[in-house]
Amino acid sequence: xxxxxxxxxxxxxxxxxxxxxxxxxxxxxxxxxxxxxxxxxxxxxxxxxxxxxxxxxxxxxxxxxxxxxxxxxxxxxxxxxxxxxxxxxxxxxxxxxxxxxxxxxxxxxxxxxxxxxxxxxxxxxxxxxxxxxxxxxxxxxxxxxxxxxxxxxxxxxxxxxxxxxxxxxxxxxxxxxxxxxxxxxxxxxxxxxxxxxxxxxxxxxxxxxxxxxxxxxxxxxxxxxxxxxxxxxxxxxxxxxxxxxxxxxxxxxxxxxxxxxxxxxxxxxxxxxxxxxxxxxxxxxxxxxxxxxxxxxxxxxxxxxxxxxxxxxxxxxxxxxxxxxxxxxxxxxxxxxxxxxxxxxxxxxxxxxxxxxxxxxxxxxxxxxxxxxxxxxxxxxxxxxxxxxxxxxxxxxxxxxxxxxxxxxxxxxxxxxxxxxxxxxxxxxxxxxxxxxxxxxxxxxxxxxxxxxxxxxxxxxxxxxxxxxxxxxxxxxxxxxxxxxxxxxxxxxxxxxxxxxxxxxxxxxxxxxxxxxxxxxxxxxxxxxxxxxxxxxxxxxxxxxxxxxxxxxxxxxxxxxxxxxxxxxxxxxxxxxxxxxxxxxxxxxxxxxxxxxxxxxxxxxxxxxxxxxxxxxxxxxxxxxxxxxxxxxxxxxxxxxxxxxxxxxxxxxxxxxxxxxxxxxxxxxxxxxxxxxxxxxxxxxxxxxxxxxxxxxxxxxxxxxxxxxxxxxxxxxxxxxxxxxxxxxxxxxxxxxxxxxxxxxxxxxxxxxxxxxxxxxxxxxxxxxxxxxxxxxxxxx
Amino acid sequence: xxxxxxxxxxxxxxxxxxxxxxxxxxxxxxxxxxxxxxxxxxxxxxxxxxxxxxxxxxxxxxxxxxxxxxxxxxxxxxxxxxxxxxxxxxxxxxxxxxxxxxxxxxxxxxxxxxxxxxxxxxxxxxxxxxxxxxxxxxxxxxxxxxxxxxxxxxxxx
Numbered sequence: 001x002x003x004x005x006x007x008x009x010x011x012x013x014x015x016x017x018x019x020x021x022x023x024x025x026x027x028x029x030x031x032x033x034x035x036x037x038x039x040x041x042x043x044x045x046x047x048x049x050x051x052x053x054x055x056x057x058x059x060x061x062x063x064x065x066x067x068x069x070x071x072x073x074x075x076x077x078x079x080x081x082x083x084x085x086x087x088x089x090x091x092x093x094x095x096x097x098x099x100x101x102x103x104x105x106x107x108x109x110x111x112x113x114x115x116x117x118x119x120x121x122x123x124x125x126x127x128x129x130x131x132x133x134x135x136x137x138x139x140x141x142x143x144x145x146x147x148x149x150x151x152x153x154x155x156x157x158x159x160x161x162x163x164x165x166x167x168x169x170x171x172x173x174x175x176x177x178x179x180x181x182x183x184x185x186x187x188x189x190x191x192x193x194x195x196x197x198x199x200x201x202x203x204x205x206x207x208x209x210x211x212x213x214x215x216x217x218x219x220x221x222x223x224x225x226x227x228x229x230x231x232x233x234x235x236x237x238x239x240x241x242x243x244x245x246x247x248x249x250x251x252x253x254x255x256x257x258x259x260x261x262x263x264x265x266x267x268x269x270x271x272x273x274x275x276x277x278x279x280x281x282x283x284x285x286x287x288x289x290x291x292x293x294x295x296x297x298x299x300x301x302x303x304x305x306x307x308x309x310x311x312x313x314x315x316x317x318x319x320x321x322x323x324x325x326x327x328x329x330x331x332x333x334x335x336x337x338x339x340x341x342x343x344x345x346x347x348x349x350x351x352x353x354x355x356x357x358x359x360x361x362x363x364x365x366x367x368x369x370x371x372x373x374x375x376x377x378x379x380x381x382x383x384x385x386x387x388x389x390x391x392x393x394x395x396x397x398x399x400x401x402x403x404x405x406x407x408x409x410x411x412x413x414x415x416x417x418x419x420x421x422x423x424x425x426x427x428x429x430x431x432x433x434x435x436x437x438x439x440x441x442x443x444x445x446x447x448x449x450x451x452x453x454x455x456x457x458x459x460x461x462x463x464x465x466x467x468x469x470x471x472x473x474x475x476x477x478x479x480x481x482x483x484x485x486x487x488x489x490x491x492x493x494x495x496x497x498x499x500x501x502x503x504x505x506x507x508x509x510x511x512x513x514x515x516x517x518x519x520x521x522x523x524x525x526x527x528x529x530x531x532x533x534x535x536x537x538x539x540x541x542x543x544x545x546x547x548x549x550x551x552x553x554x555x556x557x558x559x560x561x562x563x564x565x566x567x568x569x570x571x572x573x574x575x576x577x578x579x580x581x582x583x584x585x586x587x588x589x590x591x592x593x594x595x596x597x598x599x600x601x602x603x604x605x606x607x608x609x610x611x612x613x614x615x616x617x618x619x620x621x622x623x624x625x626x627x628x629x630x631x632x633x634x635x636x637x638x639x640x641x642x643x644x645x646x647x648x649x650x651x652x653x654x655x656x657x658x659x660x661x662x663x664x665x666x667x668x669x670x671x672x673x674x675x676x677x678x679x680x681x682x683x684x685x686x687x688x689x690x691x692x693x694x695x696x697x698x699x700x701x702x703x704x705x706x707x708x709x710x711x712x713x714x715x716x717x718x719x720x721x722x723x724x725x726x727x728x729x730x731x732x733x734x735x736x737x738x739x740x741x742x743x744x745x746x747x748x749x750x751x752x753x754x755x756x757x758x759x760x761x762x763x764x765x766x767x768x769x770x771x772x773x774x775x776x777x778x779x780x781x
Numbered sequence: 782x783x784x785x786x787x788x789x790x791x792x793x794x795x796x797x798x799x800x801x802x803x804x805x806x807x808x809x810x811x812x813x814x815x816x817x818x819x820x821x822x823x824x825x826x827x828x829x830x831x832x833x834x835x836x837x838x839x840x841x842x843x844x845x846x847x848x849x850x851x852x853x854x855x856x857x858x859x860x861x862x863x864x865x866x867x868x869x870x871x872x873x874x875x876x877x878x879x880x881x882x883x884x885x886x887x888x889x890x891x892x893x894x895x896x897x898x899x900x901x902x903x904x905x906x907x908x909x910x911x912x913x914x915x916x917x918x919x920x921x922x923x924x925x926x927x928x929x930x931x932x933x934x935x936x937x938x
Binding site: 027029033034036041043127252495496673678700701711 | 817818821824827828857877880881915924925
């Protein structure tokens with residue numbers, strides 16, 4: 001044994017002797033890293049059995065209309081085509097909806113967007129299926145269209161759905177805003193707009209279905225296999241038990257794969273598999289995905305904010321309008337999260353918010369990393385910057401005066417407890433970026449090249465919010481060779497969250513993660529655990545994992561005690577060795593204890609189930625405790641702008657997030673880097689353009705996402721740990737939050753460098769240049 | 782679809798294959814020769830995750846016809862699993878948490894391996910340029926860049 005290993009072992013044993021945490025907070029190797037660097041065939045497209053045929057979806061070519069006739073003959077007779085599926089081939093319900101049941105799998109007869117799926121061609125090869133879809137002709141009776149959510153709210157607007165154009169309305173009523181405005185010295189009213197963003201998981205949505213045993217086995221790229229099972233079963237008119245859904249290793253998700261698109265590809269594949277008795281692969285290519293899957297909602301957010309001359313926020317009234325496109329999908333919860341975060345990480349004594357999720361004839365929007373947070377925080381952090389400028393106060397000092405700290409109340413009147421680590425986050429980024437010194441230096445620049453700093457603060461509610469039961473089950477099984485497998489209906493799609501769940505079990509059991517194996521989430525094996533969304537896996541699944549591991553430990557420890565002939569309370573386990581903590585040389589290998597359990601017929605399978613505690617909530621006034629805990633964060637970015645061209649780049653980013661307890665710090669940093677860069681894409685370049693309901697740039701040549709050449713040269717990331725009440729060992733969520741702040745931080749940095757307020761994302765160089773020209777025209781030298 | 786008989790040398794082994802004239806290199810690698818490491822992410826040459834090496838050059842296998850590769854040497858990640866530089870790079874990717882969803886990882890590894898062949902101690906700027914044709918949506922690239930830098934240092938050449 002090398003010296004390093006023995007040192008590690010000794011330190012682990014010393015920790016175990018003292019009853020301290022093992023493995024948690026260490027940079028462990030993810031359980032799924034090896035298969036990824038080996039390029040192993042683990043993704044859905046790698047798993048097609050021999051004889052698989054291909055289903056290609058086809059979609060509407062008008063944004064609103066009634067399908068009068070579909071000419072399918074040419075497609076059906078195309079070489080290699082097995083058939084064309086449309087709504088008439090659906091034995092069950094023609095439905096592919098997550099929440100409101102407003103969306104069909106194959107639109108019939110009304111199409112409400114160009115992303116509406118009409119059917120699928122099934123063929124022996126993928127090119128044959130694609131070629132055949134091009135031979136389909138559809139006749140429509142066109143209906144009047146609405147692409148602007150504000151227009152959709154007009155009383156005489158065309159109704160996109162029978163019940164009207166408002167899919168959901170939310171509100172917040174805290175204090176009395178009129179009184180707050182009356183006492184205010186400065187009031188600013190502004191409107192902010194955000195754009196469609198595409199998540200661009202590098203693997204688009206795909207599903208494979210294999211007919212078996214009077215039902216179907218579905219393997220696909222998704223976040224929520226049990227929801228997909230229910231959706232497929234409904235379409236096929238099968239009992240859910242006849243639909244077995246397995247999540248393959250998933251090549252990125254970011255939200256759309258928790259939404260309705262995985263239902264579409266899996267239901268279509270399953271329909272075709274049952275009909276043609278063949279394995280069927282239904283894959284969206286990039287263009288299909290960018291047209292047919294859910295995107296981030298564009299929002300129009302107006303704020304009227306009142307503040308006292310000393311910089312104390314007194315009142316905020318906001319109107320929040322989210323364009324959900326033709327269908328609501330998970331947007332009904334997105335609008336809720338945006339509403340609860342309407343004044344961001346600040347205390348405002350009087351808050352009034354009214355929000356509307358509005359149907360239009362744009363392609364539909366839904367779940368995407370941040371889930372309403374990026375839009376809400378962009379608007380309010382921009383508003384904060386405008387207020388600071390009007391007050392002639394330093395933007396940082398203005399924020400420090402108003403930010404949430406323990407004891408202060410959020411927009412929903414939730415009282416912040418001691419787990420609020422926002423001040424520590426701010427301190428980190430202000431120090432690291434040398435904010436005060438640089439902000440002073442960058443005042444009153446006149447040269448061509450100008451620099452600016454932008455700061456933005458974050459609160460991000462953990463868990464699903466007041467409307468969902470937040471629960472999860474984790475199953476742990478110890479095998480006769482001492483290895484441990486972990487399974488759950490909660491899924492892994494890149495963040496490393498499930499590795500974190502396993503790390504928790506590893507810590508409790510004292511067995512290193514290298515002995516652990518992840519079971520593929522499988523509806524026939526694992527309990528329904530709600531959707532894998534809201535970055536909740538480590539927090540909720542981690543708690544379930546802890547419970548299961550503790551149950552197992554309750555069986556292992558007495559057995560080890562018996563084998564060591566000591567008292568159970570003296571047994572400690574570390575690095576797969578059970579030992580007497582009073583005489584550490586007295587020990588027995590984990591594997592031997594497990595073997596003994598097997599000899600005695602003791603079952604080493606346990607399940608842990610955890611459900612977050614309910615919190616008081618009044619939906620009528622949007623007041624109460626929508627979240628059990630919050631993730632806190634702060635970001636400073638520094639930009640350099642060429643004032644002649646408007647071209648700018650982000651030179652540096654300084655980010656700090658309070659994650660309660662970093663279970664795997666390397667993984668936490670990965671989320672901070674990755675989320676921030678995805679957020680910089682949102683801030684600077686990404687916009688899925690719609691023109692008259694058609695997506696103009698559904699490809700990665702015209703829709704830019706950041707490359708390695710676009711990232712800031714300097715990136716300092718800090719982990720702050722103020723334990724929260726909900727997660728295991730105090731852990732808070734981290735996967736989503738880092739995407740939220742780059743939008744406002746970049747916008748504010750450009751404002752401070754140039755004096756130009758860009759109020760609609762993304763902050764493109766063109767907008768900066770136009771803004772500077774307007775400034776020059778208004779104030780010529 | 783008319784077919785053509787070609788010979789592809791993939792990872793050192795000659796494979797006579799019948800390919801359709803419009804079949805792409807990625808199709809033949811994945812569907813005929815069971816080399817699944819190259820992934821399809823856009824089909825238009827923009828994302829780069831289908832990268833393989835043809836006659837010593839890093840290419841997008843979705844942009845090359847299989848017929849163009851007749852008689853040429855193709856290297857995929859599967860062919861480099863025993864290569865010492867690649868093994869070092871893989872170890873570094875694991876240690877630095879450079880693979881999140883993993884869908885771009887094979888291409889990132891191919892680009893990194895290709896870089897190290899030409900430049901044993903690349904600067905960060907060279908690393909960024911070397912991987913700039915490959916999109917990653919998870920990592921923000923930093924931990925990949927760290928991995929390549931360390932993967933080069935370890936052991937040297």
